[in-house]
Amino acid sequence: MNVSDDSFLTCQSARVSVIGAGNVGRTLTQRIAEKNLADVVLLDIIEGLPQGIALDLIAAQGIELHNSQIIGTNSYEDTANSDLVVITAGRPRTPGMTRDDLTQINAKIVVNAAQQAIKYSPNAIFLVITNPLDVMTYLTWKATDLPPYQVMGMAGVLDSSRLQTFIAMELGISTANVTAMVLGGHGDLMLPLPRYCTVNGIPITELLDEITINRLVERTRNGGAEIVKLLQTGGAYYAPASSACLMVETILRNQSRLLPTAAYLQGEYGLNDIFLGVPCLLGCSGVKQILEVTLTEIEKQALNTSATSVRKNIQLALESLGMS
Ligand SMILES: NC(=O)C1=CN([C@@H]2O[C@H](COP(=O)(O)OP(=O)(O)OC[C@H]3O[C@@H](n4cnc5c(N)ncnc54)[C@H](O)[C@@H]3O)[C@@H](O)[C@H]2O)C=CC1
């Protein structure tokens, strides 16, 4: 091989910037790098923190055998030309708080992060993780002025994965045999859909009684809070990072997976001008398609109630930022 061959020298990896080097951001960085999905720029406001994490992660490269570069930085200039920007910056909740209690504090952080990042990566897809998720995704869309299909939020993959796990635990079978679907906002009013949960194609409604299913649904709704209560100082981050990594992989590899995603609705499910969890085909352009599954009247009502709560919070956030 001639090492001065142009095609060898110009060969480029995808580039993902992760904003926020806390528990979720650093774990996601590890997952992306170790799966060889992209080079990662990890940015945080705290000096030394992203640099230290990056150095620590890169020191394992020879053991984990990946080829990803990991750069820790406090400067948005270093995020330039990212294909994907993931926003994890902001406060996590502590016991007794709802995700909505984080609205005021995280709104400023997320809008600033989005405005800074878009300057250097005008064509990037933005994936939001910071809570309250649906509100922060809406603010990111506003702050970047991107087409709505290029902005999305991660929550449904996590909530569905929790429900999948609880179903598998209840039945004593492999999680690999279970699929689950949770739609709606990422809050106490999220909408787990047992009718669309299956075990190798068999609806769980044929395998579990109503009382058991309701118990698993309730545990899913409280899945985040259950961990916050155990950890005391913040929220979950391993499953959230895995969930976000699945979305990153789907986008970078243009896999057209159907994943519950907080996407911008323009009439789908009878809702407009809101980001909410719905089944989406994801690929290299972002949200390629929103799938409208049939909902019962009760499910529709529950989705509307969840949307109303998200909408109220979006309004509060926009007002507090002087953006309404
Ligand atoms: N959508 C979802 O399903 C999930 C959302 N979350 C949310 O993700 C967020 C992050 O959670 P953790 O990583 O556990 O929190 P963490 O406290 O461990 O990390 C947050 C990081 O953000 C950084 N940060 C704060 N202001 C910043 C700014 N202006 N610019 C850049 N970085 C800044 C902090 O220095 C810190 O390192 C929280 O809002 C949490 O609620 C967490 C898990 C799941």
Ligand SMILES: O=C([O-])CC(=O)C(=O)O
């Ligand atoms: O519960 C939290 O605050 C973090 C989160 O969104 C989750 O784990 O679902």
